[in-house]
Amino acid sequence: MSTQTGSAWVEGSGSRLAKYNIFKRLNWGRFSVIAVPMLWLAVFFFIPFLVVFKISLSETAIAVPPYTALLDWNLDEAFINLKLNLGNYLFLFEDSFYIDAYLSSIKIAAISTVLTLLIAFPIAYMIARSKPTTRALLLSLVILPFWTSFLLRVYAWMGFLKKNGLINEFLLSTGIIDQPLIMLQTDFAVYIGIVYTYLPFMVLPLYSALEKMDITLLEAAEDLGSKPATSFFLITVPMAMPGIIAGCMLVFIPAVGEFVIPALLGGSDTLMIGRVLWDEFFLNRDWPMASAVAVVMLIVLVLPIMMIRNSQGKEEAV
Amino acid sequence: MTSTVTIEPQSDSVPAASPQTSKMPLWKQEGAKPFLRIENVTKKFGEFTAVDNISLDIYKNELFCLLGGSGSGKSTLLRMLAGFESPTSGRIIIDGVDMAGIQPWKRPVNMMFQSYALFPHLSVEENVAFGLKREGLDRSEVKQRVAEMLEMVQLGHLGKRKPDQLSGGQRQRVALARSLVKRPKLLLLDEPLGALDKKLREETQFELINIQEELGVTFVVVTHDQEEAMTLASRIGVMNHGVIVQTAEPHDVYEYPNSRFVAEFIGSVNLFEGRVIEDLPDSVRIDSKDAGAVLFVNHGISCAPNQKVHVALRPEKTQISKEKPEGQQNCIKGIIEETAYMGSLSVYRVRLASGMEVRVTQPNTTRDLGARLTWNDEVYLYWDEDSSVVLTS
Numbered sequence: 001m002s003t004q005t006g007s008a009w010v011e012g013s014g015s016r017l018a019k020y021n022i023f024k025r026l027n028w029g030r031f032s033v034i035a036v037p038m039l040w041l042a043v044f045f046f047i048p049f050l051v052v053f054k055i056s057l058s059e060t061a062i063a064v065p066p067y068t069a070l071l072d073w074n075l076d077e078a079f080i081n082l083k084l085n086l087g088n089y090l091f092l093f094e095d096s097f098y099i100d101a102y103l104s105s106i107k108i109a110a111i112s113t114v115l116t117l118l119i120a121f122p123i124a125y126m127i128a129r130s131k132p133t134t135r136a137l138l139l140s141l142v143i144l145p146f147w148t149s150f151l152l153r154v155y156a157w158m159g160f161l162k163k164n165g166l167i168n169e170f171l172l173s174t175g176i177i178d179q180p181l182i183m184l185q186t187d188f189a190v191y192i193g194i195v196y197t198y199l200p201f202m203v204l205p206l207y208s209a210l211e212k213m214d215i216t217l218l219e220a221a222e223d224l225g226s227k228p229a230t231s232f233f234l235i236t237v238p239m240a241m242p243g244i245i246a247g248c249m250l251v252f253i254p255a256v257g258e259f260v261i262p263a264l265l266g267g268s269d270t271l272m273i274g275r276v277l278w279d280e281f282f283l284n285r286d287w288p289m290a291s292a293v294a295v296v297m298l299i300v301l302v303l304p305i306m307m308i309r310n311s312q313g314k315e316e317a318v
Numbered sequence: 319m320t321s322t323v324t325i326e327p328q329s330d331s332v333p334a335a336s337p338q339t340s341k342m343p344l345w346k347q348e349g350a351k352p353f354l355r356i357e358n359v360t361k362k363f364g365e366f367t368a369v370d371n372i373s374l375d376i377y378k379n380e381l382f383c384l385l386g387g388s389g390s391g392k393s394t395l396l397r398m399l400a401g402f403e404s405p406t407s408g409r410i411i412i413d414g415v416d417m418a419g420i421q422p423w424k425r426p427v428n429m430m431f432q433s434y435a436l437f438p439h440l441s442v443e444e445n446v447a448f449g450l451k452r453e454g455l456d457r458s459e460v461k462q463r464v465a466e467m468l469e470m471v472q473l474g475h476l477g478k479r480k481p482d483q484l485s486g487g488q489r490q491r492v493a494l495a496r497s498l499v500k501r502p503k504l505l506l507l508d509e510p511l512g513a514l515d516k517k518l519r520e521e522t523q524f525e526l527i528n529i530q531e532e533l534g535v536t537f538v539v540v541t542h543d544q545e546e547a548m549t550l551a552s553r554i555g556v557m558n559h560g561v562i563v564q565t566a567e568p569h570d571v572y573e574y575p576n577s578r579f580v581a582e583f584i585g586s587v588n589l590f591e592g593r594v595i596e597d598l599p600d601s602v603r604i605d606s607k608d609a610g611a612v613l614f615v616n617h618g619i620s621c622a623p624n625q626k627v628h629v630a631l632r633p634e635k636t637q638i639s640k641e642k643p644e645g646q647q648n649c650i651k652g653i654i655e656e657t658a659y660m661g662s663l664s665v666y667r668v669r670l671a672s673g674m675e676v677r678v679t680q681p682n683t684t685r686d687l688g689a690r691l692t693w694n695d696e697v698y699l700y701w702d703e704d705s706s707v708v709l710t711s
Binding site for chain 1: 400401402421422423424427428429431433435436437438439448449452453496497500
């Protein structure tokens with residue numbers, strides 16, 4: 001009798017222990033919290049990416065959809081045929097047009113990012129240092145443009161920049177110039193468009209980094225013999241670095257693939273990969289080529305980001 | 319520190335050129351040159367006067383404490399010395415140089431901040447080296463001086479760490495090292511021990527005094543903690559509403575407060591209100607309704623006849639007994655309302671007939687419980703005529 005109860009007790013505790021272990025290993029609460037965004041990314045990012053990748057390995061065809069199948073099989077004749085076409089990727093590197101488009105996009109995006117950073121930093125700094133009551137107002141002013149459609153705002157810029165637009169009319173009427181300036185359909189207009197559109201994405205992360213910064217750090221630096229300009233580069237900039245990195249990514253990444261701004265404001269010689277992609281897809285109806293362009297663009301963007309992430313992670317771990 | 323005070327009354331008879339004078343602190347020497355001179359300094363923020371016409375001389379190698387509650391203007395005064403605020407009027411002269419218009423980064427002054435303000439993105443070594451690098455010293459010298467300084471604050475082994483990997487006490491020492499490494503003429507410390515726990519505070523207090531004596535730097539410390547001021551300071555300036563109420567050595571501030579504010583701010587005190595009824599050159603009698611008796615104090619005061627004054631009496635200078643003492647000039651009766659046994663001493667609250675409550679502390683000199691006073695005991699409170707101070711303001 002006593003041995004039976006004893007064994008029952010052991011069994012009971014054993015199963016309880018096993019249950020606890022399983023529970024611990026899976027950690028359902030944690031899992032379910034992470035699962036939602038993971039599922040989202042899988043369904044709306046990873047699977048579409050695989051589809052694009054798959055199309056990039058096929059050949060263009062006059063069909064619906066306009067590309068060949070990778071896999072084709074005939075069970076009667078007992079074969080499965082997997083045909084991977086790397087030609088699209090090879091062509092990307094053979095034709096300097098694509099490489100130029102990538103390099104030009106990266107150049108335009110990089111210059112715009114630097115310009116945006118230079119304009120956004122003083123704005124964010126001023127907002128972070130203003131009184132808490134005015135801060136809310138200034139922040140809402142930064143976000144205010146989002147209340148109007150992005151497309152409308154770009155069209156508005158066309159109205160400013162065109163040959164008989166507001167800027168030229170003003171300059172002509174004041175007599176500063178006697179010939180209208182050609183601004184629309186130049187790279188200049190593209191820079192203005194990108195900087196203007198993405199400015200809030202730079203200001204907000206910079207603001208949140210600068211707002212957290214303790215002002216006494218600057219006083220301490222001054223006290224130790226550092227002039228304000230030196231303190232800015234030695235203290236303020238390093239303290240704002242998380243915001244600078246976040247802001248630059250938020251501007252640079254979408255700017256590389258930007259289509260609407262170069263299409264509306266840029267000239268025919270403004271070469272950007274977003275436009276190339278559009279042309280391949282809608283004008284040439286070459287889906288596989290367009291897909292290859294998109295895949296390479298993703299790789300070009302993702303690699304540096306992962307490198308930055310990695311180095312940040314290492315720094316935090318030290 | 320206190321020995322110089324007690325010999326002072328006799329020092330009149332000592333010849334001026336005797337070795338005694340050189341041992342005498344600078345602030346007592348006639349014609350000594352102040353190292354830091356604050357001249358009629360006022361600071362206004364809009365309508366609010368934070369510092370109200372303060373004049374103060376601080377001498378070389380002093381450890382001067384500005385003691386006051388929050389909003390007393392002590393931090394504003396310190397920030398004006400560092401150059402973060404400029405006086406609305408008045409002058410600040412450090413080592414003979416008027417500081418007007420001299421920017422913080424050009425002043426021979428360093429400050430240790432209350433929050434320490436360590437640069438979070440720099441290691442301990444880089445934090446300490448920051449000031450030296452701004453001077454443009456060459457690398458080997460910077461390295462050597464940083465190492466020496468970290469050794470002095472016993473942090474030589476933690477040089478590569480970031481501030482957030484240090485304990486509160488270690489951070490405090492990094493901040494101290496960083497502010498001392500430039501060898502400032504004047505070091506300003508804003509609540510230097512405020513963020514430390516009690517035990518660490520006591521250790522650090524003595525460390526701070528040792529460092530100050532070793533380096534011979536003049537310290538100006540701002541604190542709201544009277545205990546901190548008492549142990550650290552060579553002199554204390556008690557501040558209230560933007561004014562220095564009293565400047566004196568710690569002993570004098572405690573034993574000879576010059577006003578009710580100082581008496582109440584430093585330590586605890588019983589204040590008996592009364593009117594002067596006999597005013598002799600070296601003694602006064604005060605009729606106090608609070609005490610229900612005529613109190614006798616053996617020092618003269620300067621006041622109008624029949625003026626309202628307060629007699630200040632420290633709890634530990636009050637004797638308590640069940641028997642009426644013989645031949646005491648100052649003796650009042652009351653009933654014990656509360657007692658607290660605190661180990662080394664006992665605290666009694668005694669209610670007088672006037673309704674006033676008097677606080678008395680007595681050292682527990684025996685382990686015997688039998689004779690101990692308890693609630694509702696009728697007791698006599700008495701004190702020597704030189705134990706109390708008359709306060710006219």
